[in-house]
Amino acid sequence: MQNPNNNRKFVIGGMVVAVAVLFMLRLFYIQVIDRSYQLSSNNNSRLRVVEYPDRGRIFDRYGKVMVFNEPVFDLLMLPQQVREFDTLEMCSILNVDLAELRESMKKARDYSRYRQSAVVRQISPEQNARLYEKLYKYPGFSVQIRTQRKYPQSIAPHILGYVGEVNAADINGDSYYQSGDYIGKSGLEQEYESYLRGRKGIRFMMVDVHKRLQGNFENGRYDTVPEPGKKLTITIDAGLQEYGEKLLAHKKGSIVAIEPSTGEILAMVSSPAYDPNELVGRIRGKNFERLMNDSLNPLFNRGTMSRYSPGSIFKIIQALVALQMGVIDEYYSVDCNKNIIGCHDHPNAHGLREGIRYSCNPYFYNVFRRIILQGKSTSQFQDSQVGLKSWYQMVYTFGLGQTLPVDLPGIKPGLIPDVPFYDKWYGASRWAFSNIYSNSIGQGEVETVPIQIANLAAIIANRGFYYVPHLVKSIEGIDTIPRKFTEQHFTAIDPKYFDIVSDGMEEVVYQPGGTGSRAQVPGVVVCGKTGTVQNTGNKEDHSGFFAFAPKERPRIAIVAYVENSGAGGVWAAVITSLMIEKYLNGTITQTAKEQMILEYQQY
Amino acid sequence: MANPRTNFIARLDWLTIILFLVMVGFGWMNVFAATQNEGSPGTILDFSHRYSKQFYYILTALAIAVITLAIDGKVWSFFSFPIFGIMLLILPITILIGREVNGARAWIFIGSFTLQPAEFMKFATALALAKVLSRYNFQIHKLKNLLIVGAILGLPIVLILLQKDTGTALVFLVFVLVLFREGLSWVVLFVAGLAILLFVLTMLVPLPVLLPVISVIALMLTWLYQRNLKFFYGGGIMLAALFGLAVLASRYLGQEWSLARLFFIASVIAFLIWLLIILRKKHNPLLLILFTWMGAMIFIFSVDFVFHEILQEHQQSRINNILGLESDPLGRGYNLNQSKIAIGSGGFFGKGYLQGTQTRFNFVPEQSTDFIFCTVGEEWGFIGSLIILGMFTGLILRLIVLAERQRSVFSRVYGYGVASVLFFHFAINIGMTIGIVPVIGIPLPFFSYGGSSLWAFTLMLFIFLRLDTDRYQIVS
Secondary structure (H helix, E strand, C coil): CCCCCHHHHHHHHHHHHHHHHHHHHHHHHHHHHHHHHHHHHHHEEEEEEEEEECCCCEEEECCCEEEEEEEEEEEEEEEHHHHCHHHHHHHHHCCCCHHHHHHHHHHHHHCCCCCCEEEEEEEEEEHHHHHHHHHHHHCCCEEEEEEEEEECCCHHHHHHHEECCCCHHHHHCCCCCCCCCEEEECHHHHHHHHHHHCCCCCEEEEECCCCCCCEHHHHHHCCCCEEECCEECCCCCCHHHHHHHHHHHCCCCCEEEEEECCCCCEEEECCCCCCCCHHHHHHHHHHHHHHHHCCCCCCCHHHHHHEECCCHHHHHHHHHHHHHHHCCCCCECCCCCCCCHHHHHHCCCCHHHHHHHCCCHHHHHHHHHHHHHCCCCCHHHHHHHHHHHHHHHHHHHCCCCCCCCCCCCCCCCCCCCCCCHHHHHHHCCCCCHHHHHHHHHCCCCCCCCCCHHHHHCCCCCHHCECCCCEEEEEEECCCCCCCHCCCCCCCCCCCCHHHHHHHHHHHHHHCCCCCHHHCCEEEEECCEEEECCCCCCCCCCEEEHHHEEECCCCCCEEEEEECCCCCCCHHHHHHHHHHHHHHCCCCCHHHHHHHHHHCCCCC | CCCCCCCCCHHHHHHHHHHHHHHHHHHHHHHHHHHHCCCCCCCCCCCCHHHHHHHHHHHHHHHHHHHHHHHHHHHHHCCCHHHHHHHHHHHHHHHHEEECCCCCCEEEECEEECCHHHHHHHHHHHHHHHHHHHCCCCCCCHHHHHHHHHHHHHHHHHHHCCCCHHHHHHHHHHHHHHHHHHCHHHHHHHHHHHHHHHHHHHHHHHHHHHHHHHHHHHHHHHHHHHHHHHHHHHHHHHHHHHHHHHHHHHHHHHCCCCCCHHHHHHHHHHHHHHHHHHHHCCCCCCHHHHHHHHHHHHHHHHHHHHHHCCCCCHHHHHHHHHCCCCCCCCCCCHHHHHHHHHHCCCCCCCCCCCCCCCHHHHCCCCCCCCHHHHHHHHHHHHHHHHHHHHHHHHHHHHHHHHCCCCCCHHHHHHHHHHHHHHHHHHHHHHHHCCCCCCCCCCCCCCCCCCCHHHHHHHHHHHHHHHHHHHCCCCCC
């Protein structure tokens, strides 16, 4: 070779080959070995489109709709396609402010030019109809249908509860939920969420870089169809519930009514209340805040959460426990001397029935004394311990001092004091009957919530057993309700003793000197008992009354409380009477009583 | 088989022509895949889509190819300087009347039609270079010749840089390979290689670390070269003392005097002291190492200065991104990241023609032009990518073989010019899509959408094929 530079062709050729080999190795790495690019590619181009199912509707015990889903319309805008249009006309159709519309359109544009966002939410069906005719004039706009909860009778907010957007805890707790989903936040909506929500459908779509849909992924092979929520039938009698809410309007209090033979809750009224439609849709946030800050606490379900001293109602328990223990018999009598414990003026009680009729405080002081101090030990302290322990064991079987597993969130347990309770309070063996006798008449440490008292009425009506009070009657597609609601719970009391207290409760309503004569219902034998709850401080007593009716084969067990309104024989007894009449007879004949209640307003 | 000495058709290098046709055809398929989704559906012929435009560009390119083959090869040698001159005039005109697209003023609009003159500068420069190097008894290392060659390469670079089309300007650096083939010293390649290495190191390693490390390497080289422990220890102590002083000084001087700057000053002082010692003791061979060391220090320092003081933020980002110093998948690294996702998701066999989600749904920016290789990688997979690599490597190597068989220096130099330019485009474009070269916007020859680049490459290639048919002629 004449020119030494001729060899340099190999250097240059070598560089070309070297680059090609380097590229080959690199391509092999990113295309064949490293699969992360495959994943990124899928994330880029696949979009999960969620289709929401209809939430399950809720019906009352007679099949009347209590909750359904109402279609609402949102106006969506795709900024990229929007041309000039008559904003004023749109504003007048939708009844929105021009500034408001401009603001939300700007927000939508800032969010994305290529994705739809809602600019006007919850357009009424009428507005939608008018808008629909004009929609051709508004390129880039479309209407999306969603559903929201609607409550036709506007009742039972505390039972039904409300739905709201999931929070971080909901999402972390159940992988089903994603940001923006709705979930039952209280009441039955929360309790039966897993049935009501149905199942979301998922469609996999292909999208381009601007998230515009480009068609189904693999012809929908991986898609699922949304499954509508299950229909829920509940035990509530919507008519009775509505009537109860009417009676308690402008009063603070609650009513709980149960069908004794099944434990089904017929009505559960808590007042003050609110219209459940207030916590739906566009107005929800504002209203929720207002209700939260309301000093009357309308979001609070008094029927399951208000802890009261049971007052004289508790005397029924004392009577039953004492009979069962054999420390008294039905003829046990006590002079009404007001030395130790006060009482109202009434004839001396001869026998247990009259003790109940007159609601005699000294009588039940002595009954409780006999229960606690049975002389099993020479020490007052020891004896009280033994007595309280066996008393507690029996009282507990009435479903008191424990959280009844009712199908509502947030049930309160109340309190039945036992030996450890007082040991902690006073110190071990440093308390005796003299420290705890207030409990004899339902004051002192005992505390109950209204649903426990309603259940107590059911126990007496059943002569000694109960079913856990519940709201579910049936769930679509499921044959049975949970077993906890069909199991009989027996008390520790012999059924024969219940006849004695039932007689006493009848006398309360029908015999002279009875404290609850206002609870009478035409054509029905009502058995009831007043419970006037004394409050500390200068506050007026709570008026309480519980009852069941008819006396034979009872169909309703009920309790009513009106806070700070005075004696149980007045407001609560009248309300109970009206509720029983409404449920058993269907019509109200006692119009004077009704008038009196409706006119009584606390706020 | 007809005798190539008498038959023109037989003298044509059909291997190259077939490679060209296959690449252009495959290129169009990929442009179609990348652009069939844009706008309303259309046909190939209605000129409303990129793929239909590209179809016409290809037809035009074929016409250019045929015409070029029909023109006497001597024309190019004869008119090489006028062509070069005219192109040099058109570039400034482009700056004046051109419209700005993507920040560069590189396009002339003729009606709805656009032309990018810089693309045609490449073949003109190759012609001019071939003309100069083919002069009788041309000696490349003569200063006058170096200046002429420098001017031929420098003028287009400067003018194209003025258009703010950095990518295209960089292409002209590849002619160094041609010069190398024609006898340019190894030193140039060595220096160029060293410069690239130092550039990368400057970006990766903080200067206060890099400067001493380079110095220590230089010291070790002196020891290897001379086995002179006196120099080794003496130099080491001196350097340590000077750098130590620099560290101390940095504590008392203001922020203006960064450690890197003080290290640099210390290095200059060390250089001067050393220079005196070497000259007095007549250890002249050490001067090479000393000057290389000082050159490296100056280079590093100026690269750092240019990077931080002169380059704009987006240019810094691109460089940082490619060196793995910056990670922002949605920011400036977006192109690169999406490009790698598209290619990487292709797998071994690819997703199938027209089945690529990344390219069809516009995840990759510039996917029909500079990032056309993404479509290949995604839809044809590793297999398809290998075929492309093979075709380009084959074409470039074939061109080198053709160039080497020329008797005329003009044809050989021009042939190397064509091969080098194709090599540069191939290396930079594909390297950029797979993330081993910074994102520099130059097209993939015969594949990328666009008339100018396709026509320019076709013209360039077929001039050489025509010159090749004249290979049996006596060199005049």
